[in-house]
Amino acid sequence: MSGPNTDFDPVEVTPLKSEEVEAARNAAVAAIEAATDLEQLKAARLEHAGDRSALALANREIGALPPQARKEAGKRIGQARGAVNQALARRQQVLEVEHEERMLVEETVDVTLPTDRLPVGARHPVTTGSELIADIFVAMGWEIAEGPVLEAEWLNFDALNLGPDHPARTMQDTFWADPADHGVVLRTHTSPVQARSMLTRTPPIYIACPGRVFRTDEYDATHSPVFHQVEGLAIDEGITMAHLKGTLDHLVSSLFGAGISTRFRPSYFPFTEPSAEMDMVCFVCRGTGLATGDDGAADAASCRTCRGEGWIELGGCGVVNPRVLTACGIDAERYTGFAFGFGIDRMLMFRHGIEDLRALFEGDVRFTTAFGSEI
Missing domain, CATH: 1.20.58 (Methane Monooxygenase Hydroxylase; Chain G, domain 1)
Incomplete structure (x- = not known):
């Protein structure tokens, strides 16, 4: 091997x-x-x-x-x-x-820049809307007046010619503070501020009164037990309905754009005589009652904003009832005046296309942020 x-x-x-x-x-x-x-x-x-x-x-x-x-x-x-x-x-x-x-x-980072870790806030549209309306009246030389939300029954009703048997005084329409026989209510309108102003001021009086009001309404897409109003009052010598219409025309054109006019329909309110419901020309269809396409041409369909009527109801107004002037210590033989009241929430819904009133009160920050920080 x-x-x-x-x-x-x-x-x-x-x-x-x-x-x-x-x-x-x-x-x-x-x-x-x-x-x-x-x-x-x-x-x-x-x-x-x-x-x-x-x-x-x-x-x-x-x-x-x-x-x-x-x-x-x-x-x-x-x-x-x-x-x-x-x-x-x-x-x-x-x-x-x-x-x-x-x-x-x-990837340089400027550490001196403001941080964006915290989300940017926004002012509530009711706040900015109220301030915008106030600015319009201040620019006309008016004053802004305020008053308490817990109000005396006499100022909320009697001084405004709402008699003891008026249905607005019932528990179905008004929040009464306990005990009920003390005559204290959550104000149902901002008109008590007008009464307070007439009691404490000497004409001429030109005031606008924005604020919260309370009524026993159901809470739904178009109603709320807490909402916001702005009321105006002008007391001077020689005031007529023409002054009222000119003032309201200026208000709606400032809020909704030039060319928006108003009309009066006869109505009844205890604190004004004569009284009227005020409508404004629809700011979307400009009174035609027809929807408009993307190209701006009229469509056969009805306008969704005014439901084809060409007009939008805004609120009540009229010449101040002489009884209200007398109750507040103003000479009704010498002075006349006009008053009006509109819902701020309603105007915001029109102005911004808000379909559900509850969106204004539910506190959803996503809703408020969409309105930014308008000043």
Whole structure:
């Protein structure tokens, strides 16, 4: 039996040839040096130093060599892989420095700017709407008057010619404070402010009275037990219905745009005589009663805002009843005046296209934010 062959076996695997190993190393180093960012360097690492790279596959072939050739081949492959890893480390360090410098320039944050971590708030539309109406009257030379929401029965009813048997005094229409025989109510309109002003001021009087009022209405899309009114009162010598119409025309044109006119329909209120319901021309269809398309042309369908009528009811008004003047200590023979009252919430619904009155009172910040911070 012959012994083991200790002579050199010239068998050599092609990937382990020195020229092949050197070419793979040079290709890897060149690809690494050519990488311009960390993503490209990662791709070069996977291609030239990963498990499927040429040098990794060559390293696996060492086992196919005779024992006498393994040491030399292993040394050759190890040195090539070491050179590739060193090139990777050097390029990694350079590209990380460049990346950080680029981030400092491109992602600079000015820490002196106001933070946006807290959401931007918004003023409630009832507040801004009330202030806008007040500004319109102040610009005409009027004053803004205010009064308490818990009011004396005499000022809320008797001074305004609402007799003891008037249905508005019943529990079905008015919130009475306990005990009921003390004659204190949550005001049902802002007219008591007018009565207070007539009792404490000397004509001429020109006041607007915005504020909250309370009635025992059901809470639904068009009614609320708490809502907002603005009432106006003008007392002077020679005041007529013509002054009233001119004032209201100016108010609605300021709120809804130029060219919006008003009309009066006969009505009845205890504190004015003669009295009228005031309508304004629909600010959407401009009185045609027809819907308008995107191109501004009239459509055959009815206007949704005025329901095809061409007019929108806004509120009540009239010449101040002489009995009210006398009850408040004003000479009805010398002075005349006019008064009116409109719902602020109703005007806001028209002005902003709000379909449900409850949206004004439910406190949803998403609703209020849509109106911004109008001043």
